[in-house]
Amino acid sequence: MLQPPQVASDLQHAVEDAAAHLYVWALKDIPQDLRDALAAARERETSVPGRRVLETIHRNINVADSERNLVCQDTGIAVYHAKVGEHFPLHPSRIYEALRDGTARATVEHPLRSNAVHTITRENTGPNIGYRLPIVHWDFVPDWDGLDVKCVPKGSGSENMSFLKMCVPADGVRGIKEFVLESIVGAGGKPCPPGIVGVGIGGSADYAMYLAKEAIMRPIGTRNPDPLVAELEDELYGLLNETGIGPMGLGGDVTVLNCHIEHADTHMTLNPVAVNYQCWAARRASAHIHADGAIDYDREA
């Protein structure tokens, strides 16, 4: 007779615990790379309102630390990135349940503001969960028995500043650059600049936006392994900071903390470019979960 799947069940609880912890941790304690980028921005900014904004952000992060409060009230939409090893002994369907249950538990226990609503009726659907919520990006890794989970609570102010353009091949890379610049200037102060500009290029329309979201999840200032794409990241980062939009759109030298690009090969007739903005409170927190259920939390991943 088959034994009940006790190992899987314990492991499911471990993943749920990790998700519950990551969600609250991400909301309260922003990573060191982001703290460093904001401190550098504060040094560099010369406009009076811009300096006022960056000084207030600095005070806010310190208050969040000392009061153990959330950095931002927008607990966001819970987005996870799950990298699943081929031999991790819990099926992704159960990993999804664990991420959902952990999100709900954290929301109820803290308590966190619940933002999830039915997209037509606008009625609340539960503790930051609902139909197809949370959202999980999946990667599968051969010859490995671990699971990496990253939680990226995504605020709506920045998510509302998402843009897609199906450039044509004749627009070339120039078309990509112009669209990113025009998008960030048009967004102005609404997405809480200075933040991370995530850009997805290639693939299809939907995949370009998916890649743009992947881009904002990366540690700040990391570069795409493809040197052509990395060069584009550097160039756009420089150009975006020449627009003068400044902190909270009040004018200044620092419009973005960085620009990350993810790419995919595409059809010869396609040249999609997607922009997904991550606000200055670019919250993320990660954990490595071993096959035996042990959890290593990782502040910097």
Add this chain to the structure above:
Amino acid sequence: MATHEVTFPITDEQEILKLRAGDEVVVQGHIIGIRDRTQIRIFDQGVEPPMDLRGAFLLHTAPGVRKRDDGGYDKVCIGTTTSARMVRFTEPLGAQYGVRAICGKGGFPDEAIEPMHRLGMVYFAIVGGAAALETTQIEEIEEVAWEELMPECLWKFRVKDFGPLTVGIDAHGNSLYHDVQARAQDKLKELYARL
């Protein structure tokens, strides 16, 4: 750029007229929390708000709160949302209810400049996302109306040293957002030429 301390609700309109775009402001007194659904109820559904809004400072918020056994609310985390979605309510808030200041993040588009000029209103820019700090500056949640819209109710907060805020749009027809956007559009032409 001057620094001011202003107590709300205001009774003397000179308090508003002395503020200029770019100035720094710290607020004392009482402020009213309001959001999309609150204003949809007032203006689209025609329901009179059960709070006096004359001279008021409105904050675009949906606070995170904890309900007490006595029916009141304790603050958990109170921050500010994007204002641009609610710009169309500016004129009626000023003309019908005497609201004098609207505070939010990200700014109002240019359509707010004319009514704010005509009616003697200002837009205050807060730092979006800086909710941990903002929460410490809210001393107490004194009143809540329309709890069924939770968290988009009408909230009355008592504040101390609320800010620093930046005057984004003043009552004299000036908007930092308009100026920054106009300069950025010119800059874009220059950047495109370099690509």
